[in-house]
Amino acid sequence: NAGVMQNPRHLVRRRGQEARLRCSPMKGHSHVYWYRQLPEEGLKFMVYLQKENIIDESGMPKERFSAEFPKEGPSILRIQQVVRGDSAAYFCASSPPGQGRRQQYFGPGTRLTVT
Amino acid sequence: DAKTTQPNSMESNEEEPVHLPCNHSTISGTDYIHWYRQLPSQGPEYVIHGLTSNVNNRMASLAIAEDRKSSTLILHRATLRDAAVYYCILRSLTQGGSEKLVFGKGTKLTVNP
Numbered sequence: 708n709a710g711v712m713q714n715p716r717h718l719v720r721r722r723g724q725e726a727r728l729r730c731s732p733m734k735g736h737s738h739v740y741w742y743r744q745l746p747e748e749g750l751k752f753m754v755y756l757q758k759e760n761i762i763d764e765s766g767m768p769k770e771r772f773s774a775e776f777p778k779e780g781p782s783i784l785r786i787q788q789v790v791r792g793d794s795a796a797y798f799c800a801s802s803p804p805g806q807g808r809r810q811q812y813f814g815p816g817t818r819l820t821v822t
Numbered sequence: 823d824a825k826t827t828q829p830n831s832m833e834s835n836e837e838e839p840v841h842l843p844c845n846h847s848t849i850s851g852t853d854y855i856h857w858y859r860q861l862p863s864q865g866p867e868y869v870i871h872g873l874t875s876n877v878n879n880r881m882a883s884l885a886i887a888e889d890r891k892s893s894t895l896i897l898h899r900a901t902l903r904d905a906a907v908y909y910c911i912l913r914s915l916t917q918g919g920s921e922k923l924v925f926g927k928g929t930k931l932t933v934n935p
Contacts, residue, residue, distance in 0.1 A: 711865075740922065750866065752922035763922060798865045802921075810856070811923060813865030 709734070711801050711814035719820045726786040726793070728817045732801030739782040740800040740811060741774060750798065756782060757804075789821045826910045831930040834900045842895040842929050844910030854913045855886060855893050858923070859906040866909070866925075869895065905933045 712731040720726050732739050741753040743766075755763040756776035767774065771789075776782040786793055796818050800811035827845040834840040846855065856871040870877055870884045872893070877884040883896040897904055909928040 738921065742923075742925075749927055750860075750923075750925040752924065755921050766922070800865075800923075810868040810871065811866075813867065816865050 711799055711812050713797075713799050713814035713817050715817060716815060717818050717820070719822060720789045721822055722790055723788050726789050726819055726821075728784040728786075728797050728799075728819070730782040730784070730799030730801075730814060732782070732799075733803075733812055735803055736801035736812070737804045738802045739776050740802075741782075741784050742798045742800065744796045744798065744816075746795065753784070786819075789819075791821050794819055794821045826912060826926055828908070828910055828926065828929045830927065831932065833932045833934060834897075835934050836902060837899050840897040840900045840904070840931065840933075842897075842908050842910075842931065843892065844894070845892045846910070846912055847891045849890050849912060850914065852914050855884065855890075856911045856913055856923075857882070857884065857895050858909045858911065858925075860909070860928070861903075861906045866923075869908070871913075900931075900933045902933050902935060905931055907931070 711733055714729050718726055737758050739756045742750045743753055744750045752766040754767050754774045758776055759778050771787045773785045796816045798813050798816045800813045802809045802811050854871050854873050857869040858866040859869050860866045870879055870882050872884045872886055885894045907928040907930050909925050911923055
């Protein structure tokens with residue numbers, strides 16, 4: 708069973724460009740979470756999605772950031788008009804459906820560098 | 823999610839046991855204690871979790887105080903591959919609670935050869 712996959716692993720964008728980060732959850736997992744880790748800082752929750760629904764976006768910046776998890780295909784975290792402060796590692800995690808607070812399985816992350 | 827307190831860093835020697843403490847004095851009855859770790863340049867990795875009783879798995883043991891206000895993650899024989907930041911996280915089972923993990927600063931474990 709393949710783990711959580713993220714691509715690209717490294718992404719370089721110039722200021723003002725768009726960044727698209729992809730996350731394929733583990734097979735059978737319908738819950739996806741995105742976290743961001745700024746340089747020398749801890750991980751911060753951004754958004755929690757289930758198939759076709761955003762459940763909790765309390766950690767998402769109000770502007771330029773959006774996330775989706777379509778019925779088919781990977782989850783996408785989209786950052787429009789990137790700025791230098793968006794440079795960070797973005798981690799996706801997934802968990803299976805069902806009750807309770809199940810463990811989250813993390814991907815290897817996408818390291819975004821804005822030049 | 824309730825707050826946890828961990829030492830910023832700890833050091834251990836290879837093949838010796840390591841006890842990583844976590845204080846969570848405001849824990850509620852429905853909070854599970856979870857531990858994750860993050861190896862350098864990798865995503866976090868689940869280690870173990872428990873509610874009231876001590877727990878063991880292939881990676882570690884979790885010792886939970888009787889009043890549940892503190893817990894200790896035990897690595898029985900540290901290896902160089904255990905060098906990581908270890909996070910103690912409380913997660914509530916109450917309906918309507920957020921599914922998100924709230925990471926603190928964690929404990930950076932250094933393992934000396």
